Structure formats: C-alpha cells, structure tokens
Amino acid sequence: MTRDQIQALLDEQTAAYRALQDSGLKLDLTRGKPSPAQLDLSNELLTLPGDDYTDAQGTDTRNYGGLNGLLELREIFAPIMQVPVEQVVAGDNASLAMMHDNLVFALFHGVPGSEQPWGVEESVKFVCPVPGYDRHFALLEEYGIEMVPVALNEDGPDMDAVREAVKDPAVKGMWLVPTYGNPTGAVVSEAVAAELAALDTAAPDFRIFWDNAYAVHHLTEEQTKTADILGLCVASGHPDRAVIFASTSKITFAGAGVSFMGSSADNIRWYLSHLGKRTIGPDKVNQLRHARYLGSTAGVHALMDRHREILAPKFEAVVRILRERLGEYGVASWTEPKGGYFVSLDVVDGTASRVIELTREAGVAMTPAGAAFPYGDDPRDRNIRIAPSYPSPEELTIAIDVLATSVLIAAAEQALG
Amino acid sequence: MTRDQIQALLDEQTAAYRALQDSGLKLDLTRGKPSPAQLDLSNELLTLPGDDYTDAQGTDTRNYGGLNGLLELREIFAPIMQVPVEQVVAGDNASLAMMHDNLVFALFHGVPGSEQPWGVEESVKFVCPVPGYDRHFALLEEYGIEMVPVALNEDGPDMDAVREAVKDPAVKGMWLVPTYGNPTGAVVSEAVAAELAALDTAAPDFRIFWDNAYAVHHLTEEQTKTADILGLCVASGHPDRAVIFASTSKITFAGAGVSFMGSSADNIRWYLSHLGKRTIGPDKVNQLRHARYLGSTAGVHALMDRHREILAPKFEAVVRILRERLGEYGVASWTEPKGGYFVSLDVVDGTASRVIELTREAGVAMTPAGAAFPYGDDPRDRNIRIAPSYPSPEELTIAIDVLATSVLIAAAEQALG
Numbered sequence: 001m002t003r004d005q006i007q008a009l010l011d012e013q014t015a016a017y018r019a020l021q022d023s024g025l026k027l028d029l030t031r032g033k034p035s036p037a038q039l040d041l042s043n044e045l046l047t048l049p050g051d052d053y054t055d056a057q058g059t060d061t062r063n064y065g066g067l068n069g070l071l072e073l074r075e076i077f078a079p080i081m082q083v084p085v086e087q088v089v090a091g092d093n094a095s096l097a098m099m100h101d102n103l104v105f106a107l108f109h110g111v112p113g114s115e116q117p118w119g120v121e122e123s124v125k126f127v128c129p130v131p132g133y134d135r136h137f138a139l140l141e142e143y144g145i146e147m148v149p150v151a152l153n154e155d156g157p158d159m160d161a162v163r164e165a166v167k168d169p170a171v172k173g174m175w176l177v178p179t180y181g182n183p184t185g186a187v188v189s190e191a192v193a194a195e196l197a198a199l200d201t202a203a204p205d206f207r208i209f210w211d212n213a214y215a216v217h218h219l220t221e222e223q224t225k226t227a228d229i230l231g232l233c234v235a236s237g238h239p240d241r242a243v244i245f246a247s248t249s250k251i252t253f254a255g256a257g258v259s260f261m262g263s264s265a266d267n268i269r270w271y272l273s274h275l276g277k278r279t280i281g282p283d284k285v286n287q288l289r290h291a292r293y294l295g296s297t298a299g300v301h302a303l304m305d306r307h308r309e310i311l312a313p314k315f316e317a318v319v320r321i322l323r324e325r326l327g328e329y330g331v332a333s334w335t336e337p338k339g340g341y342f343v344s345l346d347v348v349d350g351t352a353s354r355v356i357e358l359t360r361e362a363g364v365a366m367t368p369a370g371a372a373f374p375y376g377d378d379p380r381d382r383n384i385r386i387a388p389s390y391p392s393p394e395e396l397t398i399a400i401d402v403l404a405t406s407v408l409i410a411a412a413e414q415a416l417g
Numbered sequence: 418m419t420r421d422q423i424q425a426l427l428d429e430q431t432a433a434y435r436a437l438q439d440s441g442l443k444l445d446l447t448r449g450k451p452s453p454a455q456l457d458l459s460n461e462l463l464t465l466p467g468d469d470y471t472d473a474q475g476t477d478t479r480n481y482g483g484l485n486g487l488l489e490l491r492e493i494f495a496p497i498m499q500v501p502v503e504q505v506v507a508g509d510n511a512s513l514a515m516m517h518d519n520l521v522f523a524l525f526h527g528v529p530g531s532e533q534p535w536g537v538e539e540s541v542k543f544v545c546p547v548p549g550y551d552r553h554f555a556l557l558e559e560y561g562i563e564m565v566p567v568a569l570n571e572d573g574p575d576m577d578a579v580r581e582a583v584k585d586p587a588v589k590g591m592w593l594v595p596t597y598g599n600p601t602g603a604v605v606s607e608a609v610a611a612e613l614a615a616l617d618t619a620a621p622d623f624r625i626f627w628d629n630a631y632a633v634h635h636l637t638e639e640q641t642k643t644a645d646i647l648g649l650c651v652a653s654g655h656p657d658r659a660v661i662f663a664s665t666s667k668i669t670f671a672g673a674g675v676s677f678m679g680s681s682a683d684n685i686r687w688y689l690s691h692l693g694k695r696t697i698g699p700d701k702v703n704q705l706r707h708a709r710y711l712g713s714t715a716g717v718h719a720l721m722d723r724h725r726e727i728l729a730p731k732f733e734a735v736v737r738i739l740r741e742r743l744g745e746y747g748v749a750s751w752t753e754p755k756g757g758y759f760v761s762l763d764v765v766d767g768t769a770s771r772v773i774e775l776t777r778e779a780g781v782a783m784t785p786a787g788a789a790f791p792y793g794d795d796p797r798d799r800n801i802r803i804a805p806s807y808p809s810p811e812e813l814t815i816a817i818d819v820l821a822t823s824v825l826i827a828a829a830e831q832a833l834g
Contacts, residue, residue: 031481039479046702047464062456062670064448092509093700100695104521108560119536135694142694143525253479256702277552277559278517283510285463285673286703 003416009329010412017362017405020398025363027399032182032341033390034254034307041306042252048289055291061284067276068268070287073258079297080215081244082228083262089271091282095247095259099209100139102243102261105274106172106207107143112240112266113205118172127165127174129157131344131372131383133182136175136211140374146170147374152184156192162199169202173209179226180214183344183372183385185337193227198236208233210244214340216304217250219312222338230262240264248290250341251303258282258290314388318343318400325404331411334386343386344372345403351410352381358406364399418746420833426746427829434779434822437815442780444816449599449758450807451671451724458723459669465706472708478701484693485685487704490675496714497632498661499645500679506688508699512664512676516626517556519660519678522691523589523624524560529657529683530622535589544582544591546574548761548789548800550599553592553628557791563587564791569601573609579616586619590626596643597631600761600789600802602754610644615653625650627661631757633721634667636729639755647679657681665707667758668720675699675707731805735760735817742821748828751803760803761789762820768827769798775823781816 001009053061056072068074069090078085091098105111107119118124124145128137129152140147148171150161157176165171176196178188188196196208210229218224233241240263248257261271294300319336322345326332334345347355352369359366367385370378386403388396418426470478473489485491486507495502508515522528524536535541541562545554546569557564565588567578574593582588593613595605605613613625627646635641650658657680665674678688711717736753739762743749751762764772769786776783784802787795803820805813 033481036477036480039477042479043468043470046470047467050464051460053460053463060453060456062459062673063453064450064666064671066672094696097696135697138694142691249481253702254481255483255698256479256700274559277555279511279514281672283673283700283703285670286700 006412006415010409010416013405013408013412017358017402017409020402020405021362025398025402027363027391027395028365029387029391029399030365030367031390032250032387034250035310035390035392037310038307038389039253041303042293045252045256045289045293048292049285053285053288055284055288059284061288064280066281066284067272067279069282070284070291073287073291074260076291076294076297076300077246077260078262080300081212081246081260081262082226083230083244087265087268088260088262089268090287091259091261092286093249093255093257093259095211095213095245095249095261096135096139098245098259098261099136099211101275101278102209102271103139103143103145105271109274111205111207112270115204121170123170125168125171127157127162127171128374129174129176129181130374131183131378131385132175133177133211134367134371137374149374152181152186154186156186156188156196159192159195162196166199166201166203166206171201172203172205173207175209175211177211177213178229179212179224180217180337180340182213182340183342185335185340185342185344187224187338188227190227193229194232197229197232197238197241206241208242210242212244212246213250215246216300217341218304218308218339219315220338224339230264240267243267251300251307252290252293256286258287311389314393314396315343317393317397318386318388321397321400321404325401326407329408329411332407341387341389343388345384345386346382347384347407348411348414349380349382351407351414352378352384354410354413355384355403355406358409359402362402362406364402366403423829423832427826427833430822430825430829434775434819434826437819437822438779442815442819444780444808444812445782446804446808446816447782447784448807449667449804451667452727452807452809454727455724455806456670458720459710462669462673462706462710465709466702470702470705472701472705476701478705481697483698483701484689484696486699487701487708490704490708491677493708493711493714493717494663494677495679497717498629498663498677498679499643500647500661504682504685505677505679506685507704508676508678509703510664510666510672510674510676512628512630512662512666512678513552513556515662515676515678516553516628518692518695519626519688520556520560520562522688526691528622528624529687532621538587540587542585542588544574544579544588545791546591546593546598547791548600548795548802549592550594550628551784551788554791566791569598569603571603573603573605573613576609576612579613583616583618583620583623588618589620589622590624592626592628594628594630595646596629596641597634597754597757599630599757600759602752602757602759602761604641604755605644607644610646611649614646614649614655614658623658625659627659629661629663630667632663633717634758635721635725635756636732637755641756647681657684660684668717668724669707669710673703675704728806731810731813732760734810734814735803735805738814738817738821742818743824746825746828749824758804758806760805762801762803762824763799764801764824765828765831766797766799768824768831769795769801771827771830772801772820772823775826776819779819779823781819783820
C-alpha cells in the first residue's frame with residue numbers, strides 16, 4: 001500500500017471507530033468466563049444433593065474428613081486425567097489453589113526426590129511456554145520463582161529451548177496447558193510429551209505442572225486426546241515428574257465447581273501429608289452434588305457437547321470477523337482453535353498495547369497486552385488474547401468489530417510513523 | 418488410702434475393665450465432630466439455593482469472582498466477629514485454611530508493619546497457651562515456627578509469661594481461642610484481652626491469631642460475649658494486631674460450611690492481595706446457600722440454641738460420670754465448660770499416656786495424650802481431651818465409664834509403683 005492508501009485506510013477506520021465509540025459500548029472480553037447460558041446447563045446442581053447426603057462408601061458427606069475427596073467423583077475424572085483413581089485427589093473449587101499449594105509445599109519442604117526445600121536453593125526457575133496463562137505466571141512471581149520463557153509451537157513447547165533450559169539445576173519445573181492451551185489452543189503432541197517425559201534434567205526433582213484445564217473442552221468433532229503424560233513419565237523412569245491438574249470450572253459452575261490433581265502415589269502421599277495441616281478435608285457435599293449430577297465420565301462428555309453448541313458459533317464468529325476485516329491487509333494472524341477458551345491474535349509488532357488502548361476507549365475491555373507473557377512483558381508487543389465465551393453473540397460481534405478496527409488504526413498509525 | 422486399699426481398688430477396677438473390654442466396644446472420642454443429629458438441623462442446605470442463584474447485589478454466584486465473599490453472608494457474621502463488614506472476608510469450608518494461608522503469606526512476604534518476610538528472619542516464634550488446639554500447633558510445626566508454651570488460666574493466658582515472651586523480637590504472634598477454648602473451655606476476660614491489645618512487644622508486626630471457633634457455641638443460658646479484640650487493639654494504637662477467625666463448621670455442616678476472617682482494613686487488603694494469586698474466589702453458591710438458610714445473625718443464634726439442646730445433656734453426662742466415678746479419690750480434675758466442644762481432664766501426673774492406652778485397648782479411641790501441647794509433649798503427662806459431641810448419649814456413657822475406669826487403674830498402678 002502507498003502512503004496515501006494507508007492514510008485513506010486510517011481515515012476510514014477512524015471514522016468507523018468514532019461511530020462505535022459514540023454508541024456507548026460497555027463490553028468485557030478480559031477473561032475466559034462461561035456465559036450464563038453455559039452455567040444454566042448445570043442448574044440441577046442448585047438443588048442437589050437433596051435428602052441423601054451419604055456417598056457410595058457410606059460416608060456422611062456433611063461431616064469432617066476425607067482429605068483426598070469422594071471416591072465416586074474421583075472415579076468419574078480419573079479416566080479424563082489418565083491417572084489411576086487412587087492417585088487422584090479431589091479438592092474444592094479452584095485447581096489454581098492446588099497448583100499454589102504444590103508450589104508452597106515444594107518451597108518449604110521440597111518434593112519427593114529433592115535434596116532440600118526449593119526455598120533454600122540459591123534460585124528456583126520454571127520454564128514457561130509463551131504465550132501462556134497469566135495466572136500461572138502470577139503464581140511464580142508471587143513466590144519469587146524466576147521465569148524462563150520458551151516459545152510455544154503448535155505441537156507444544158520448543159524442545160530445543162526446553163532442553164537447553166533444563167541443563168540449569170535451578171530449573172525445577174515447567175508449566176504446560178497440554179490441550180487447547182491458553183491462549184493459542186496449541187495441543188502438545190504425543191511425541192513432544194514423550195520427549196518431555198524422557199528429558200534429561202539437571203534437577204533430580206524436576207516437575208511438569210500439566211494443567212489440563214481444557215481436557216474435554218472441544219470446539220469441533222475432532223476430540224483431541226491428551227497425551228498420557230503420567231504413563232510416559234513412568235515409562236521413562238521419571239515416575240514423579242508429572243503433576244496433572246483439572247477442574248470443572250468450565251464444565252459446571254466456574255465459581256462453585258470441583259478441582260482435581262493426579263500424580264504418582266509418592267507425590268500424592270507427599271501432597272496430602274502437607275494438605276492435611278491446612279484443612280481437614282474438602283467440601284464433600286459439593287463433591288457428592290457433582291458426582292450425582294455428572295453421573296459418569298460419559299456424562300461429562302455429554303455435558304461438554306452442550307457447551308460446544310453454545311461456544312463453537314462464538315469462536316466461528318470471531319474467526320470470520322477477523323478474516324473479513326483483517327484478511328486482506330496482512331497486518332494480523334490469529335489461531336483457529338479446536339478447543340479451549342481463547343483465540344490468540346498477533347498484530348503488527350509494537351502495536352498490541354495501542355490496540356488494547358483503542359478498544360478500551362471504545363468501551364471494550366480486553367486482557368491487557370503482554371498478559372500472556374511472564375512479568376506481563378511481550379517482547380514484540382504483538383499478542384492479544386480474545387476471550388469469546390462470556391458475551392452474547394450480538395455483543396461479541398460488536399466487540400470483535402471494535403477490535404478489528406483498532407488493529408487497523410494502530411497498524412496504519414505505525415506505518416505512517 | 419493404704420496400699421491394701423489401693424490394691425483392692427485396682428483389682429476391682431481391673432475386673433470392671435475386663436468386662437468392658439469383653440463387650441467389644443468400638444467408640445471414637447478423638448475429635449470434636451458434630452453428631453448426625455446436629456448435622457440434621459441444617460439439612461435445608463441440601464436443596465439450597467434453588468433456582469435463584471443471584472445474590473442481593475445482583476451477582477451470579479455460579480460464575481468466577483468475588484474474592485472477599487458474599488456481602489449478605491458477611492453481614493450475618495460481622496456482628497458475631499465484632500468487625501465492620503467491609504473488614505470481613507468469607508472463604509470456603511475451613512477457617513484452618515485461612516490461618517494456614519495467613520502464616521504462609523507472612524513467611525513469604527511479611528505482614529503490614531514487617532521489615533522483611535518472616536521467613537528470612539533467623540527464627541520465628543509463636544506464643545502458645547496450653548493446653549491448646551493441636552491443629553494450631555501442627556501448623557506452626559509444619560512451617561518451622563518455634564512454639565513458646567504459656568499456661569492458659571481460666572481468664573486467658575498467664576500474662577506474666579506472655580509479657581516475658583514478647584520481649585523476644587522473634588516472637589511474631591500468638592494463638593488464642595478466646596471463647597470456650599479448646600480444650601479447657603477457658604474464656605479470655607475483657608481485662609486480659611485489653612492487656613493483650615496494649616502489650617508492648619519487641620516485634621513491631623506482632624499478631625494475635627484470635628480463633629473464635631466457638632463464639633456462639635454456648636452450653637448454658639449464660640451466653641458469654643467475646644471481648645472486642647479488634648476494637649481494643651485499635652484503642653491501644655495497634656490496629657493491625659488482631660486477626661480474627663470463625664467458621665460455620667460447628668454451626669451448619671462440619672465439612673461443607675463457610676469460614677471467616679476479620680481484621681484491620683490494611684490486613685484485609687494485604688491478605689486479599691496474596692489470596693488473589695491462589696484463587697479467583699470462594700464458592701459463592703455455598704455462601705449464598707448459607708446466607709439464605711441462616712437468614713440473619715439472630716438466625717445463627719436460634720440455630721445454636723438447637724445445637725445446645727443436643728449437646729448440653731452430653732456434657733452434663735460426662736461431668737456427672739466423672740464426678741460419680743472419680744470424685745471420691747482425688748485422682749483427677751476436670752473442666753465444666755459453659756460452651757465449646759471439649760472437657761479437659763487432668764489425671765495423676767505421669768499417667769495420661771497409660772490411660773489412653775487402656776481406653777484404646779478397651780475399644781475407646783481418645784485424642785492421644787499430649788495432643789493439646791506443642792510437639793505433642795505434655796510435660797506432666799496428665800492432660801486428656803474429651804470430645805463428647807459425636808457419640809450417641811448411650812455410647813458416650815459407656816465411653817466415659819471406660820475412661821474413668823482407666824484413670825483409676827493407671828492411678829492405682831502408679832501408686833503401687
């Protein structure tokens with residue numbers, strides 16, 4: 001495009017932007033929140049468990065105890081996590097809390113295989129595939145764990161970079177969202193998972209925090225099966241390496257679900273021995289409620305089909321609008337995920353912050369630029385996370401229109417210098 | 418008593434013991450668990466909240482968010498905690514977890530007023546009134562916090578010992594169960610509370626962990642009002658000193674209740690800033706369930722009256738049997754608490770472990786001897802905690818009979834050398 005053409009584009013888009021701005025929008029695409037229509041799917045939970053508060057083992061779920069969670073609920077999720085049920089712990093409403101507690105216990109006590117508590121080491125580092133999940137990074141920052149970013153490819157982290165990073169004995173672990181990663185939708189391939197399991201790490205107590213938050217959150221008929229990381233680690237002689245997390249936050253109720261952790265028998269024993277100082281047990285009534293409502297592993301999948309009916313059209317709309325509005329200009333690329341909760345948009349280098357500023361000033365709140373990177377620092381200032389789940393289809397269409405307009409304005413501004 | 422009389426007593430009690438032993442008992446008095454009859458009082462929770470999942474503020478409780486908890490629930494408990502509602506946080510099912518997290522955050526980050534994180538200090542110590550709550554002590558042990566035991570009198574901790582202890586700048590805090598303490602039932606008087614609030618401590622960031630677990634758990638008409646520790650601390654120029662905990666574990670469901678923390682605005686801000694890294698929010702549906710069921714502060718008190726109807730006769734039975742069986746021998750003393758969950762029994766010095774061994778061998782599980790002391794070490798080996806709440810009245814009568822028999826046997830054995 002010539003300079004004049006770019007100027008014409010800028011004028012045209014600025015006029016469109018002003019019109020959108022004047023319409024008084026107030027839309028929020030910041031977080032991956034389920035919509036009310038999705039939450040409605042599980043309203044049966046609101047009157048459960050009813051009079052029968054006893055689980056299949058005969059436990060009165062109202063009383064204290066049962067640190068590892070209700071067996072009948074763990075049985076439903078063990079196949080999804082690909083972990084033997086006796087190595088699955090069911091917790092309260094946030095798997096993030098289980099990740100937090102794993103880090104805290106490791107810092108204070110070390111994990112099985114540690115020579116000393118992580119917290120007394122000179123430094124502790126985690127490998128962080130980027131772009132990634134901001135709350136993972138915030139946890140590490142909270143506890144002074146240094147982040148080593150590596151690129152996340154379509155089949156998982158850049159293994160050359162990972163191999164290099166784990167030569168440092170201070171590198172004690174890494175994050176991974178193996179299936180439909182936040183925000184790119186990347187799926188860790190079987191081959192990459194096998195390599196991670198077999199990896200020769202300088203730290204003998206290296207851990208993979210395998211946050212399978214979107215294990216069953218498909219957006220297409222192609223239902224990706226997550227690699228069996230625990231089995232691969234066992235086969236490679238690193239049985240304690242993988243710690244697997246999951247939750248029903250995006251299956252039932254985002255704020256009132258249940259969470260899960262699966263790992264080796266040794267890791268589970270270790271975790272429970274420390275967890276037992278913090279609490280006498282999880283909310284077993286809520287676990288019973290979930291077990292009764294979901295019924296079985298098949299019940300979970302059936303419910304996820306209904307989520308897909310609501311979510312897939314929203315993702316299709318995002319991709320369609322981006323293509324229609326931006327396709328011809330070559331100023332952006334975006335993911336077309338087969339599951340999960342996000343579309344990842346890369347704009348012209350150095351303009352992501354400006355795009356977010358423009359959308360905000362037009363009444364559309366987006367996740368801050370850089371959020372998907374450690375310390376909020378996107379070195380190329382180009383990545384934007386789109387969370388299409390919460391707004392209504394109508395609101396979403398407007399919001400993505402605002403976003404596309406902002407992308408074009410910021411690109412034109414930069415081109416004109 | 419002469420040696421012969423003691424031998425006769427031992428023979429008589431041993432015969433009684435054998436008879437009890439042969440009856441194949443299997444009773445558990447180890448923990449302060451509510452009985453099924455008590456849990457039944459709150460069965461309405463099992464079908465709440467019903468179709469209306471929106472709180473009074475218009476929040477959809479099913480979704481993410483609301484880190485500090487539902488306002489309408491906090492409003493019910495703020496008067497009980499004597500803390501302004503905006504300084505109360507409502508959490509999930511265990512106040513123990515809130516205490517744990519306060520310790521962890523303090524160790525990693527320090528508290529408002531700290532010069533540095535507690536964890537980088539040479540040593541950190543807590544004053545522990547004894548006998549006290551074993552889970553408090555286990556938390557300190559878990560995190561390497563040294564315990565400084567001080568005697569707990571009927572009106573609170575021995576203040577001479579406390580004054581001496583807090584001259585050490587490593588002493589960063591103390592535990593207190595101010596009302597109907599676990600296990601003695603002691604109530605911290607207004608005068609002692611005022612002195613604690615005004616105390617001149619070497620550590621500028623000294624904290625009182627005021628675990629008001631039994632605030633409304635009266636066993637008599639005399640409804641003790643807990644001292645207003647937050648107000649007293651403010652009045653003494655130590656606004657950040659008190660951190661108050663409470664929960665509904667012994668009001669609604671022990672395993673599926675809600676917990677509370679109240680403190681200064683600064684402490685609450687500090688707590689939430691760290692908590693927000695661990696979780697996006699508590700289970701608000703369960704908080705709504707509780708707000709709807711309890712209705713008001715008066716609703717809580719009314720429910721506690723019904724608990725009292727179930728509990729008071731059990732406590733009366735314990736005291737009656739101990740008096741009938743042990744009163745004439747001068748080998749034991751016990752508390753007659755006006756609230757809470759425990760009777761504290763002191764037997765002949767050096768015999769508590771033997772008593773617990775005897776009860777166990779007769780099929781009655783009791784809290785281990787020494788449990789009410791830091792590191793499980795009762796220097797006089799004389800204290801036994803009785804938890805009368807869970808067994809049925811009939812089972813309780815038998816269990817206390819076994820206990821009394823065991824106390825007499827152990828005392829006679831010792832006297833005979």
